[in-house]
Amino acid sequence: MSGFTKEIIARTFTELLEEKSMAKITVKDIVERCGVNRNTFYYHFRDIPDVVEFILKKKWDEILEAPQEKTSILECMEEMVSLVRDNRKLMLNVYKSVKRDTFLVYMNEIATYIITEYFEKNLEKFDLAEDEIRILIKYYKCLFIGILMEWLDQGLKSDLGAEMREAAELMNRHPELTVILNQIN
Structure with a gap:
């Protein structure tokens, strides 16, 4: 029951993000919406930023549990x-909030x-070599x-997936770009 209640509180918070910004959501809004006191x-969370961290951690855990069978770096980026994109409101609100540092820590770990x-x-x-792979990962x-x-920063306005595919196609059509862009004098 305890885990269920925690999930309901987190889901309610996410629903409220569809209606207003994170800065305007109060504990009162959450408890009234989900019917808990x-x-x-406060038994489950210290504050609203703690709810945010719980949600981000849950997203991170979902990625860890999913098999990673990517055939290209482009697929990793996508x-x-x-x-x-699938968590647009949450991501934008957290990114623009005081929890931005937590968001970036999780995004760094996920990437x-x-x-x-x-x-x-x-x-x-x-x-x-192993150290060369480490450099590429970084x-x-x-x-x-x-x-x-x-x-x-741009509010997720563009189709980033399409832009990344276009950049990859450009690099494939013009392999000399890699040589020129990475040239060491």
């Missing part, structure tokens, strides 16, 4: 885009996990997070 809320899984499952495709994680932050 304040003491029950998974991150889907996670944010690192997804990219690491990609490299581990595709090791036979690469002739790279590079792509930072790239992902930077792209996601810009997308969030």
Whole structure:
């Protein structure tokens, strides 16, 4: 019953985000909507930011439980885009709130996990040393997070998945770009 109540409180908070910004949601709003008293809320959560962290952790756990069978870095990025897009209101509100640091910690962990899984499952495709793979994981994680932050800053207005596919196609059509962009003098 306790876990069920915690889930209801979290789901109610997510529903309220569809109606108003996180800054305007109160504990009173949550308990009235889901039919529990304040003491029950505070038994499960310290405050509203604690509810947010619970929800983010739950999303993280869902990703950990799902098998990672990505065949390209682009697919890894698209998974991150889907996670944010499918939870649009929550992600935007948390990103714009005082819990932004918590959001970025989880996004960093998720990106690192997804990219690491990609490299581990595709090791036979690469002739790279372990430290070289670590560098690539860090590079792509930072790239992902930077792209996601810009997308969030713009209010998720563009179709980021389509933009990433266009960029990948551009790099495929013009392999000289990789040489030019990464040239060391």
